[in-house]
Amino acid sequence: MSEIRCIGCGSVLQADNPKQAGYVPASGLAKAEAGDGNVYCQRCFKLRHYGQIMPVSADRDTFLQLLSQLNQKPAMIVNVVDLFDVNGSLLSSLPRFIGDNDFILVGNKIDLFPKNSRLSRIKDWLRQIANNAGLFPKAVFLVSGQTGQGVTELVDYLQKFSEREDIDFVGMTNVGKSTLLNQIISQVSPEKDLITTSRFPGTTLDRIEIPLAGGHNLVDTPGIIADQQLTGLLNAAELKQVLPRKPLKPATYQLEPGQTLFLAGLGRIDYLQGPRTSFVVYVSRDLYVHRTKTSHADEFYEKQAGQLLTPPQTGTKLPAWQGRDYSINEKSDLLFGGIGFVTVPAGCHVRTYTPGGIGQGVRKALI
Ligand SMILES: Nc1nc2c(ncn2[C@@H]2O[C@H](COP(=O)(O)OP(=O)(O)OP(=O)(O)O)[C@@H](O)[C@H]2O)c(=O)[nH]1
Numbered sequence: 001m002s003e004i005r006c007i008g009c010g011s012v013l014q015a016d017n018p019k020q021a022g023y024v025p026a027s028g029l030a031k032a033e034a035g036d037g038n039v040y041c042q043r044c045f046k047l048r049h050y051g052q053i054m055p056v057s058a059d060r061d062t063f064l065q066l067l068s069q070l071n072q073k074p075a076m077i078v079n080v081v082d083l084f085d086v087n088g089s090l091l092s093s094l095p096r097f098i099g100d101n102d103f104i105l106v107g108n109k110i111d112l113f114p115k116n117s118r119l120s121r122i123k124d125w126l127r128q129i130a131n132n133a134g135l136f137p138k139a140v141f142l143v144s145g146q147t148g149q150g151v152t153e154l155v156d157y158l159q160k161f162s163e164r165e166d167i168d169f170v171g172m173t174n175v176g177k178s179t180l181l182n183q184i185i186s187q188v189s190p191e192k193d194l195i196t197t198s199r200f201p202g203t204t205l206d207r208i209e210i211p212l213a214g215g216h217n218l219v220d221t222p223g224i225i226a227d228q229q230l231t232g233l234l235n236a237a238e239l240k241q242v243l244p245r246k247p248l249k250p251a252t253y254q255l256e257p258g259q260t261l262f263l264a265g266l267g268r269i270d271y272l273q274g275p276r277t278s279f280v281v282y283v284s285r286d287l288y289v290h291r292t293k294t295s296h297a298d299e300f301y302e303k304q305a306g307q308l309l310t311p312p313q314t315g316t317k318l319p320a321w322q323g324r325d326y327s328i329n330e331k332s333d334l335l336f337g338g339i340g341f342v343t344v345p346a347g348c349h350v351r352t353y354t355p356g357g358i359g360q361g362v363r364k365a366l367i
């Protein structure tokens with residue numbers, strides 16, 4: 001008998017082992033075998049209805065195996081990245097895996113950017129980072145899988161390819177591949193929220209093929225879990241606090257040299273040199289931002305990590321802070337991958353810190 005897969009996460013359904021991927025009680029499996037509608041495994045059921053994650057995830061081998069199949073058939077590859085964590089979510093090894101196939105780059109979660117962000121600047125910046133990493137996509141799109149922004153344009157573009165080949169969505173975990181696919185599916189069919197999505201890394205476990213009218217498929221894949229994504233190090237409650245759900249609003253802090261800003265316990269900026277000026281913070285409204293004297297900052301952190309400066313919660317193990325200095329020559333955004341960014345004017349000299357140096361960077365200001 002051929003395998004029957006969970007439509008939510010792609011794992012093969014089985015009724016033998018509740019601790020392994022694809023488990024459904026025997027009655028559910030019988031329903032699936034009878035072709036009786038969409039059947040979800042128990043893990044997807046718990047994620048979808050209770051937001052609870054069962055500790056089952058795709059291993060690196062599965063992911064690499066799926067990647068290495070990308071050159072074995074003609075396909076258009078859609079590489080999805082998280083605009084909130086481009087450095088952490090860029091798949092610079094992609095060209096090695098796709099053979100002669102073309103790929104496009106889709107920056108997701110555009111809805112989170114402040115309303116007055118310049119889309120053309122974001123697109124240029126994304127293309128620039130991709131090029132620097134040796135990626136030369138056939139096209140670049142900015143979308144929100146969540147709100148649908150930009151998705152019609154993407155669907156129009158993909159239409160002509162879908163008539164002759166599969167469209168494979170690939171990328172790191174948590175960038176929103178499944179959310180984007182659900183958005184596309186809902187635009188072309190009555191199905192809503194077909195694929196399971198969640199804020200936990202490692203939601204999709206195997207290939208999910210959505211058949212299209214012309215005989216080809218839209219394909220979702222599990223994302224690779226990388227150590228360069230801060231969000232992979234946080235627990236459920238911490239993720240809830242860190243990941244913004246609404247467009248970011250500016251919060252302005254007046255700073256002078258010798259002062260430090262903490263972005264909870266996940267980011268730190270020391271203002272080393274420059275005039276008294278405004279630092280504009282764009283992070284989730286649930287994230288605590290604190291200004292203090294740099295001379296007291298270490299002590300303050302020691303005392304308040306896991307208290308005022310949460311996340312991380314006590315018990316979450318993060319790598320030690322790593323700093324990097326920036327001399328700002330034009331108005332720029334200091335990046336804290338996965339958390340947000342801080343806009344600073346020209347003429348500032350700053351040092352930023354994140355756990356293990358993850359997600360640090362700078363770009364020309366978007367606003
Ligand atoms: N704000 C915002 N959040 C998004 C968007 N797309 C996805 N998300 C959120 O990002 C998280 C991950 O989404 P998924 O669609 O499960 O990500 P994925 O890339 O399929 O992840 P894996 O299956 O683990 O590879 C969820 O909390 C989503 O709600 C978006 O366009 N905007």
Ligand SMILES: [Mg+2]
Nearest residue numbers: 177178203204
């Ligand atoms: Mg997924």
